[in-house]
Amino acid sequence: MKRRMIRTGTVLRLLVFAALLAFLLAPDRFAGLLTPLTNNGAPAIYNQGTLLDLTLSHLVTVGLSTVAAAIVAIGLAIFVTRPAGAEFLALSRAIVNIGQTFPPVAVLALSVPIMGFGEGPTRVALFLYGLLPIFENTLVGLSTLPPAVVETASAMGMTGRQRLLKVELPLAMPLIVEGIRLSTVIGLATATIGSTVAAKGLGEVIVAGLLSNNLAFIVQGGVITGVLAVLISDGFEALAHRMAKRRGASSEARQSDPDGQRSGA
Amino acid sequence: MIELSHLTKVYGDTAVVNDVNMEIEAGTITVIVGTSGSGKSTLLRMVNRLVEPTEGRVFLEGNDVSTMPPHELRRSIGYAIQNHGLFPHWTVARNIATVPMLLGWDRRKVEARVEELMELFQLDHAQFANRYPHELSGGQQQRVGVARAMAAKPALLLMDEPFGALDPIIRSKAQSDLKAIQRRTGTTILLVTHDMAEAVHLGDRIAVMDAGLLKQYAPAADILARPADAFVDDLIGSADRPFRYLTLGKVRAAVEPGDAEGAPLAADASLYEGLGELLWSGRDAAPVIDTAGAPLGRISLESIAERAARPK
Amino acid sequence: MTTLANAETSRAATSRIDRFGVVIAAFLIGALALPFATLRATRIASGTGLQLFDALPATTMVAVLAVLAATIGAALASRRPAVRLALGALALAALALAAGAAGAHLMPADNPYARVAPASGFWVALFGAAMLVTDASVRLKLGPAGRIVALVVTATLIVGLFASGAWSHLSIVAEYRNRADVFWRETINHVILAAGSLAAAIAVGLPLGILAYEIKAVRDPLINVLNVVQTIPSMALFGILIAPLGWIAMNVPGAHALGIRGIGMAPAFLALFLYSLLPMVANTVVGLNGVSRAVVDAARGMGLTGRQRLFQVEMPLALPVLLTGIRIALVQNIGLATVAALIGGGGFGVFLFQGLGQTATDLILLGALPPVALAFAAAVVLDAIIEISGRGKA
Numbered sequence: 001m002k003r004r005m006i007r008t009g010t011v012l013r014l015l016v017f018a019a020l021l022a023f024l025l026a027p028d029r030f031a032g033l034l035t036p037l038t039n040n041g042a043p044a045i046y047n048q049g050t051l052l053d054l055t056l057s058h059l060v061t062v063g064l065s066t067v068a069a070a071i072v073a074i075g076l077a078i079f080v081t082r083p084a085g086a087e088f089l090a091l092s093r094a095i096v097n098i099g100q101t102f103p104p105v106a107v108l109a110l111s112v113p114i115m116g117f118g119e120g121p122t123r124v125a126l127f128l129y130g131l132l133p134i135f136e137n138t139l140v141g142l143s144t145l146p147p148a149v150v151e152t153a154s155a156m157g158m159t160g161r162q163r164l165l166k167v168e169l170p171l172a173m174p175l176i177v178e179g180i181r182l183s184t185v186i187g188l189a190t191a192t193i194g195s196t197v198a199a200k201g202l203g204e205v206i207v208a209g210l211l212s213n214n215l216a217f218i219v220q221g222g223v224i225t226g227v228l229a230v231l232i233s234d235g236f237e238a239l240a241h242r243m244a245k246r247r248g249a250s251s252e253a254r255q256s257d258p259d260g261q262r263s264g265a
Numbered sequence: 266m267i268e269l270s271h272l273t274k275v276y277g278d279t280a281v282v283n284d285v286n287m288e289i290e291a292g293t294i295t296v297i298v299g300t301s302g303s304g305k306s307t308l309l310r311m312v313n314r315l316v317e318p319t320e321g322r323v324f325l326e327g328n329d330v331s332t333m334p335p336h337e338l339r340r341s342i343g344y345a346i347q348n349h350g351l352f353p354h355w356t357v358a359r360n361i362a363t364v365p366m367l368l369g370w371d372r373r374k375v376e377a378r379v380e381e382l383m384e385l386f387q388l389d390h391a392q393f394a395n396r397y398p399h400e401l402s403g404g405q406q407q408r409v410g411v412a413r414a415m416a417a418k419p420a421l422l423l424m425d426e427p428f429g430a431l432d433p434i435i436r437s438k439a440q441s442d443l444k445a446i447q448r449r450t451g452t453t454i455l456l457v458t459h460d461m462a463e464a465v466h467l468g469d470r471i472a473v474m475d476a477g478l479l480k481q482y483a484p485a486a487d488i489l490a491r492p493a494d495a496f497v498d499d500l501i502g503s504a505d506r507p508f509r510y511l512t513l514g515k516v517r518a519a520v521e522p523g524d525a526e527g528a529p530l531a532a533d534a535s536l537y538e539g540l541g542e543l544l545w546s547g548r549d550a551a552p553v554i555d556t557a558g559a560p561l562g563r564i565s566l567e568s569i570a571e572r573a574a575r576p577k
Numbered sequence: 578m579t580t581l582a583n584a585e586t587s588r589a590a591t592s593r594i595d596r597f598g599v600v601i602a603a604f605l606i607g608a609l610a611l612p613f614a615t616l617r618a619t620r621i622a623s624g625t626g627l628q629l630f631d632a633l634p635a636t637t638m639v640a641v642l643a644v645l646a647a648t649i650g651a652a653l654a655s656r657r658p659a660v661r662l663a664l665g666a667l668a669l670a671a672l673a674l675a676a677g678a679a680g681a682h683l684m685p686a687d688n689p690y691a692r693v694a695p696a697s698g699f700w701v702a703l704f705g706a707a708m709l710v711t712d713a714s715v716r717l718k719l720g721p722a723g724r725i726v727a728l729v730v731t732a733t734l735i736v737g738l739f740a741s742g743a744w745s746h747l748s749i750v751a752e753y754r755n756r757a758d759v760f761w762r763e764t765i766n767h768v769i770l771a772a773g774s775l776a777a778a779i780a781v782g783l784p785l786g787i788l789a790y791e792i793k794a795v796r797d798p799l800i801n802v803l804n805v806v807q808t809i810p811s812m813a814l815f816g817i818l819i820a821p822l823g824w825i826a827m828n829v830p831g832a833h834a835l836g837i838r839g840i841g842m843a844p845a846f847l848a849l850f851l852y853s854l855l856p857m858v859a860n861t862v863v864g865l866n867g868v869s870r871a872v873v874d875a876a877r878g879m880g881l882t883g884r885q886r887l888f889q890v891e892m893p894l895a896l897p898v899l900l901t902g903i904r905i906a907l908v909q910n911i912g913l914a915t916v917a918a919l920i921g922g923g924g925f926g927v928f929l930f931q932g933l934g935q936t937a938t939d940l941i942l943l944g945a946l947p948p949v950a951l952a953f954a955a956a957v958v959l960d961a962i963i964e965i966s967g968r969g970k971a
Contacts, residue, residue, distance in 0.1 A: 037820065087597050091712040098711070101952040103912025106945040109929050113938040152350030155315055156363050156413075157340030170354045189810030193916060197933055206816045210920060215820055215839075222816035226809040233808045247353040247397060 013234060020227050024052045027220075037215040044216045046205045055224065058201035061194070062187040065123050069130030070180055076131075077138035078164065096136050104129045104190040112197050122194030122201075129190065130183035137179025141172025174244040181236030188229045202228075266291035266453055267312065267421065272321035274307050281307045283477035284321070289470075291420070294447055294454040296468030298461055298500065304477040305457045309423050312455065313342045325421070340364055343422035343452070347429040349410035351398040357383075357409050358394040364417040382412040385446060404435040411443065415452065424456040428463065440466055461500055465489065465509050473497045486513050490576045507573035511537040514572055516553055516564055525550035525563040532561055540569050597712060598652040604705030605649050605668075609642075611698035614679040619690045620748065621937050626696050632679040644671040645702065652709055658716040665709035672703050673738060680746030692748035694939060721961030728957045748939040749946075756928075760943070766842070766923035767948070771910040774846050778853035778906060783899075785854070786861020787887070796862060803855035811848065811913050815920045818844035845922030849913055853906035860902025864895030897967035904959035911952040915944070924948075 023030055027045045034044040045051075079085040080092050108125035115121040145168060153163040169176075195203025202225045209217025267289040274282040282304040289295050299305040310316040312323055314335045323330045330338055351360050358379050365375045383390045386408040398406055407427065414422055427443075428436045444467055447454055458464055464471045465485050472482040473496070481493035489510045492498040501509060516539045517532040529552040530539050543551055543566055550565040612626025613633070629638060644667055651664040680693045719727065744750050753760055789796040806814070823839025825832050868891050876890045892899075918926030929944025931937075 087595065090715045091597065091708065094711045094715050095708070097956075098953065101908050101949070101956045103915055103948050103952060105912065105915045105926070105929070106949050109933060109941050109945045112933060112936075112941060117936075146348075146350075146353075148346060148348040148350040149352060151315065152344065152346065153352070154335075155313060155339055155344035155346075155350075157336045157338070157367055159336045162336075162367070167352055167354075171352075185808050189812070192810045192812045193919075196919070196930060203812055206812050207919075209816065215823070218816040219820055222809075222813035225813040226817065229808045229810055229813075230805050247399065 013231060016227060017231055020224065020231070023220075023224070024055055027051050034216040034220060037219060039213070042212065042214045042216070046208065046217050046220065048204070048208065049200075051202075051205070051220070051224065054200065054202050054204060055228070058188070058191055058225075058228075061119060061122060061199065061201060062126060062184060062191050065126035066130050066180065066184050066187050069127050069183055070134050072127075073131045073134035073179075074138050074176065077135050077142060078169075081139065081142045082160070092135070093139070096132050096139075099129075099132050100136075102129075104186055105193055108190055108193060108197065117198040119194075119199045121197055122191055122199035125194075126187045126190055130187055133182035133186070134176065134179040137175045137182070138172060141175035142168055145171055171247075174240045177236055177240040177243065181233055181240065184236065185229055185233050188225065188232065192225050266326060267455070268324040269308075269312075270322045270324065272308065272311060272323065273319050274304070274311060274316060275319040280319075280477050282311070282318075285474075285477075285479045287472060287479065287482055289453065289455060291453050292451045293469040294444070294456060294467050295470045295472065296464040297455070297457045297472045297474060298459065298464040298468075299474035300459060300500075302476075303474040305474045306425055308474065309425055309455060309457050312421075312423055313339050313344060315339075340367055340417065341419055341421075343414035343417075343419040345411045345414040345422070345424045345427045347426040349398075349406045349430075351406060351410060351413070353398050356395050356397060357388070357401070360398065360409060361413045361416050363413055368417055370417075378416060382416060386412045386442075388412070404431060404439065407431060407439060408442075415446075415450070418450075420453060422452050422454045424454060426458055427456065429458075436463075437466075443467065461502070462505075462509065462512075465512055473500060486510070486576075489513070508537055508540075511535065511540060511569065511573050517561070519564050519568040519572055520553050520562040521565065521568055523550075523563045524560075525552045525565075527551055529554045529560070530564060531556070536569050536572055539564055540566070540573075543569070595653075595656055598654075598656075601652040601705050601709050601712075602649045604708070605645055605652070605702055608698045608702035608705060609645070611701060612696040613698040614676070614683060615694050615696040616683050617692045617694070617748075618688065620692050620752070620939060621935060624692075624694070627679075627683065629698065632683060633675060634678065634682050637675060637678045637682075641671050641675045644668055648706060648709065658713040661709055662713035662717060665706050665713060668706040669703065669710065670734070672699060672706065673735075674743065675699075676747060677738065677743035677745075680744065680748075684746045692751060692939065693746055694748040721964040724957055725961050728954060732954070749942050752928075752937070752939045752943045760928070763923055763925060763927050764947070767911075767914050767925050767951075770842065770845055770849055770914040770917055770922060770924055771907065771951075774849035775853050775903065775906050775910055777850050778857050779903065781850075782854050782857025782902075783861055786858040787865070789858060790862045790865040800855075800859055800862070803851075803858055806851050807855045811852075811916045812919060814848045814851070815844055815917065815922075818847055819920065822847065841921045842917070842923060844920055845914070845917035845924075849910050849917075852913060853910060856902040856905040856909070860898050860905075861895070864898030864902075865891050867898060868894045897963050900959065900963045900966055904956060904963065907955050907959065908952045911948050911955060915948050 027050075031044040038044050046054075076092065080089045104125065107129050108121060111121040111124045111128075115124055149167065149171070150163070153167045158166065191199065191201050192203035192206065195201050195207050202221055205217050205221030205224070209215065209219075209221060267287075269285055269287040269289075272282055272285045273280060285308060297305045297308060307316055311318045312325075312330070314330060317331075325338075325342075352363070355363075358376075361379045361382055362375045365378055370378070379394070380390050383393065388405065388408060393401070393405070398409070401409065407430070411424075411427060414424075428439050431439060440463060443454075446452075456467060465488075468485050470483065471485050471488050473480045473488065473493075475496050481488060481497050483491075488497065489501060489506055492501060512535050514536040515532065516530050516534045516536060519536060519539075520532065525548070527546060527548055528542075530542060532553050532555045534542075539551070543549070543564075549567075550563045553561045553564050555561055609629060613629040614627050615624035616627060617624035629641065632638075633641065644664075648664045648668040651661050655661060676695045676699055679695070683693045685691050714724075714727070738744055739750070745754075785799065789799050809817075819839045822844050826839060826843075827833075872890060872894065873886065876886045881889065914922075914924045915926040915929060917924050918930050925944045925947050927944065928940050932940030932942075932944055
């Protein structure tokens with residue numbers, strides 16, 4: 001029963017992915033679907049650059065900043081959970097809590113005066129905001145390990161580094177992946193808004209639609225970004241789920257945290 | 266083999282372990298027994314430096330442990346705890362192989378050792394080697410935990426309430442198995458428990474701790490016969506004392522010439538088991554046979570009762 | 578846990594220098610090397626940075642330097658949180674006053690179009706002092722009431738400074754003055770969007786959550802759908818909703834009269850409502866699920882009906898988790914409502930996106946700072962309420 005449900009889900013995702021790919025590769029074939037949304041003979045498919053290009057630069061922007069954010073955030077979380085960084089632990093928790101009340105769009109807008117227009121402020125905002133969920137989740141993952149397991153790792157004669165690499169990080173991994181998922185989802189949304197500060201990305205299509213009152217643009221931009229975000233988020237979720245399941249941890253890692261938050265963009 | 270000298274651990278204002286001196290003989294099982302908060306776990310954890318003593322020293326084969334790098338010291342000492350602490354992301358085989366891998370053993374040697382241990386602990390290799398800890402029962406997890414602790418053939422094995430999470434039937438089997446394995450391997454075991462019955466059952470020598478102080482350290486029979494003070498007396502339980510004492514003796518030791526009716530008793534059974542059998546079957550005496558089934562004589566209620574009385 | 582405890586004891590034994598204090602001191606000293614204020618000929622011209630020495634009248638400059646020096650001293654030499662909190666707060670106040678003073682000092686009398694704004698030195702020092710205050714408050718373990726009092730005091734001081742005219746020469750205030758009535762109208766719009774959609778989400782989400790808790794077959798599909806909604810970028814969802822709402826406005830009689838339009842507040846409100854449903858429903862389910870089985874069993878054993886159990890036992894015990902859902906949704910909504918301006922929905926985003934369009938930094942700040950402050954205040958207040966509601970229920 002459960003297995004069948006998972007399978008239908010997978011089939012559905014594959015179909016949606018195939019449809020998205022088809023639309024991005026040959027958007028003109030779908031023009032007929034969108035024409036009813038246009039007025040006065042306006043174009044039905046965005047024509048200031050190919051949708052595929054925009055999608056790819058959108059993904060590259062989000063991917064680069066999320067990877068950078070993940071490296072820094074995981075590194076910092078490791079640092080504050082080691083003896084050497086312990087005195088920064090309480091403060092870093094507080095900063096993350098406060099930081100997460102900052103709307104990503106505000107972070108984006110505030111980096112424009114410093115960085116100027118273009119990809120710069122978007123990347124900076126995505127990086128800064130992306131740090132928070134990954135740092136928080138890594139911290140939770142590393143500081144809520146079963147004490148018996150961590151102690152035995154030491155008692156077996158693992159050095160600090162061995163314990164971190166062989167035991168602590170692998171056990172915290174499902175939560176870390178969940179943090180990366182959250183960062184990516186927020187990043188995809190913020191990058192969309194990045195188009196208002198001239199970053200190349202899918203938001204461009206929506207903005208163009210809003211400016212020229214072309215519903216077809218708005219809908220295609222919205223659907224592509226939406227579908228992209230849902231598919232990517234699903235992929236991360238499946239990964240975290242699989243990792244958690246193998247070790248018999250509660251497979252509900254993603255739903256079990258009532259404090260999990262996303263002050264979205 | 267192990268010497269604890271003036272060992273003291275102070276947290277805040279309280280001495281959790283207070284000036285403990287002990288010598289532990291190689292190849293024996295020594296049980297530290299005490300109530301919770303008596304400092305018994307802290308004492309144990311100072312041996313492999315999971316806790317650093319405030320004062321005093323621990324000598325292993327004459328070497329001061331504080332002079333060895335902690336991780337190398339710990340690799341040479343086995344360690345098993347109540348909640349087994351198995352690594353949930355590793356298979357049973359990988360868990361058992363932890364210390365040999367840390368020591369950089371040859372791959373084939375590690376595999377052979379894992380198989381050997383799984384056999385010793387009655388875990389079918391084909392069935393269990395590739396399972397994850399959460400797929401095992403509590404008793405199996407506990408056996409894997411002990412097997413892992415013994416993987417690199419440590420001369421010394423530290424155990425902190427290793428059977429605490431098991432239900433009574435599995436626990437008593439696990440205790441007997443551990444004793445048998447210890448007799449075969451000759452590992453020195455230092456075990457912590459709050460259960461006096463477990464201490465008497467397993468311990469060659471028993472150390473009783475209370476409020477950080479070592480109250481008495483003696484062979485099990487001496488502890489039962491001559492408790493050092495009211496606390497030790499209390500821990501044994503006055504009503505249980507004669508029966509505890511009987512668990513230490515074998516039927517063989519109380520055999521007298523003659524014959525008796527009914528089912529025979531094994532010479533290797535404990536006097537405690539013998540008493541139970543006689544009382545339950547309503548007999549005054551029973552025949553005794555050795556492992557080969559040859560008759561050795563008989564055992565009577567009277568001769569058991571003699572051995573349950575406080576030694577003069 | 579063991580490792581951290583060990584780490585702290587060993588640290589206390591070995592290290593005498595507080596490295597956190599060193600970091601804060603480095604921030605404050607670094608800030609002194611950066612320009613404290615910027616002077617621009619017009620609101621969109623590029624400006625010249627002025628050091629503290631040039632930006633303030635001599636006496637004020639000396640006073641500010643003295644306060645900053647004392648704060649650096651406290652960060653380096655004192656480990657007592659109370660001392661650090663006091664000096665950190667003093668430094669924040671000094672910086673706020675100095676910014677206003679710089680405005681008054683630098684504003685040329687002959688050019689009303691000139692703008693004075695705090696520059697990087699000010700912001701870095703502000704960040705350093707804020708970190709010191711944050712760290713000290715964490716260490717003092719302020720209770721919920723204490724935190725709310727601190728928030729109210731801070732807010733009062735800011736409003737006081739604003740009303741007293743101390744900041745009137747600063748560029749962000751100049752931007753505000755030019756559009757004061759629009760600002761308050763958009764403030765109201767922002768609050769309606771954020772809080773109104775949350776109220777609607779509470780009204781719908783609570784019953785839905787209870788339903789999902791009672792009927793297992795509803796739970797997974799419902800949460801999955803809401804999860805998908807939550808994942809869709811706000812601009813995309815705003816955009817996607819324009820089409821159906823536009824259609825309804827055109828074709829359903831009376832809909833237009835109710836204020837339903839394809840563009841404007843309606844799609845923004847609907848999108849925020851949909852976003853808030855997930856935290857509401859999920860936290861209701863998690864909260865109810867988290868009520869101890871023993872307590873529920875006892876209630877059942879004593880003969881409480883299903884409804885009595887729900888309202889007298891389960892809901893009160895689940896309250897902290899429910900409130901956490903409200904906190905998440907509210908903070909998220911305050912941020913997302915900023916984006917609504919893109920589809921004509923109003924709110925602070927109007928100034929933010931106008932500012933971006935005109936490359937007017939001050940206007941961007943006017944649009945970006947209020948939602949940050951609002952979200953922060955909402956988080957502090959709701960966190961305090963959550964903590965109070967959770968007492969004795971752990």
